[in-house]
Amino acid sequence: MIKNIIFDFGDVFINLDKEATYKELAKLGVTEISEDMMQQYYQYEMGLISTDDFIDFFYNKFNIPKEKLIYSWNAILLDFPKHRLDFLKKLAATNDYRLFLLSNTNDMHISWIQNDWGEELYNEFKSYFEQFYLSHEINLRKPNTNIFEFVLSENNLQASETIFIDDTQENTNAAQELGIHVWNNCPKTEDVVNLLKRKEFIA
Structure with missing residues (x-):
């Protein structure tokens, strides 16, 4: 579960x-x-x-x-579709899951995002997560397995009760090695808003 x-x-x-x-x-x-x-x-x-x-x-x-x-x-950074924010907001409101963000993000990128989104939207997005882990703040990066071990340990999570969503195959492979459920999503054909339709969430 x-x-x-x-x-x-x-x-x-x-x-x-x-x-x-x-x-x-x-x-x-x-x-x-x-x-x-x-x-x-x-x-x-x-x-x-x-x-x-x-x-x-x-x-x-x-x-x-x-x-x-x-x-x-x-230049790599594009838009943040509103329907994904709406999905996250509704998911957080259910209190059915503990939500975490784990991103390989550097200072220049996150500064651009904060400026582009504005403080209100950025803080709202961040508020939906129990922990908001950025690689440059925790001195760890994916796909090194120690970053996943860190998140599991810091939050007393069981790998078998956890799913990790990432578009990069080597990152999901590393998480899977630790027994974490994974979804290696393809951004061109898949959308995170369909997460709860996956088999891991269907009894």
Whole structure:
């Protein structure tokens, strides 16, 4: 029986264009993603380096000005469909499940979202979750299994009573290794609002 629901953020609630940042960086002369770039990204996503350090890395390596890097970095972020907020609001109101958000999100992205949505909408969205875990705040990231172990342990959750929804296969695979139920949703064909129609919720 499912008692706990852990949601990803991007391409579950907010829509993403995952190629947009690569396209924008290519316009600035960054046509290949190197290993040191990925390591900087992982460090930044876990909050182990600051936004200024991350921006300086790209400036020193590619001479990309701060404003252009911020624009390119946030190009991935699209809209937040209202029907998903309505679904979350109704789900939270039932008190049938403990709700959590677990997202690989960096400081630049969440700052853009807060500014784009406005404080009222952002705080409303956040209020529907018992815990709101962002990778750069907890220094952990998916698909490393320790991030799931952290959420289970911190909240006394049983893996067998928990489902995790994420659009990235390696993330759901990692959660599944720990005995967590998973839904690897495809954002092009599936919508989180149909969650309760899945077999895990049907007696």
